[in-house]
Amino acid sequence: MIELHRLTKRYGDTLAVDDLSFKAGPGHVTGFLGPNGAGKSTTLRLILGLDASTSGHALINGRPYASFTRPMHEVGALLDASAVHGGRSAYNHLLCLARTNDIGPDRVTEVLKQVGLEVVGRKRVGGFSLGMKQRLGIAAALLGDPDVLMFDEPVNGLDPDGVRWIRGLMRSLAAEGRTILLSSHLMSEMALTAERIVIIGRGKLVAESTVAELTAAYPSLEDAYMALTASSVQFGGVR
Structure with missing residues (x-):
């Protein structure tokens, strides 16, 4: 379980996250959507x-991340697939x-095999394509076999087979x-992968709902997203 309680972040005069509260619960893929610069x-x-x-x-499972002594066993995350040492092997x-x-x-x-990188596991990461680096980042997130997983744009750089693979992986997990x-700007992927949706705009909660309700x-999830983020105001319907 991921729980945010009135989370706020300022950078000088810029309010990046504004009194944001929502939950992402177990057994679901929760899509995290918002325009560029929304604060995702x-x-x-x-x-x-x-x-x-x-x-x-x-909070992650009722505790702040900093309180975990072995955090990879509690939560896995892929935020930036390029944040790897190019001279090391996968x-x-x-x-x-x-x-x-x-x-x-x-x-x-085990995780190299799970993400399809076992054949290139001993090769240097500097020669990897973006899609291969995404798979390596996913492998890193899975290392501790955690109950909570967070992914920022995990389909970037993946070919159509890779996109189908990540879709199936998210659902199976x-x-x-x-x-x-799952943070993404791809509405079509969210419609196929996520069960619940959290939309933010200008750092504020715009909608928290199921895909079915939206x-x-x-007419479509993309229409809902466009309508709700156009005003970036609190959505007063399904929550």
Whole structure:
């Protein structure tokens, strides 16, 4: 479970996240939507303690991220697929991460196979395509076999087969009872992958609903998104 309680973040005069509250629960893929600059990436960073909130707080399974002694066992995240050392092999990159959380090398081999990188696991990451780096980032998120997973634009750089693969992976992880928070700007993918939707605009909550409820009220999820974010005001319908 991910819970945000009146989360606010200011950078000088800029209000990036504005009194934001929502929940992402287990057993569902929760889509996290908003225009560029809406505060999605900042929100994910605040959840993971990479930035300090100005006020409010975010909890993962009832606790702040900073309280976990072995955080990879509690939550896995992919925020930036390019944040890897290009001179390391995929295997060694994951092994370095694994050792920080008392995860054995067998698990490294397992997740490389799970994301389809076992053949190139000993090759340097610097030669990887963006899609391969996305898969490696997903492998890193899965290392600790956590109950909570967060992904920021995970389909970037993936070919159509890769997009179908990530769609199936998200659904299968949710079916296992995990909490999945998926940030994306691709409405078509959200319609096919997510069950619940959280939309923000200008750092504020615009809508919190199921995909079924939104598509019942609008011709499509994209129409709902466009209508709701156009005004960036609190959505007074389904919550």
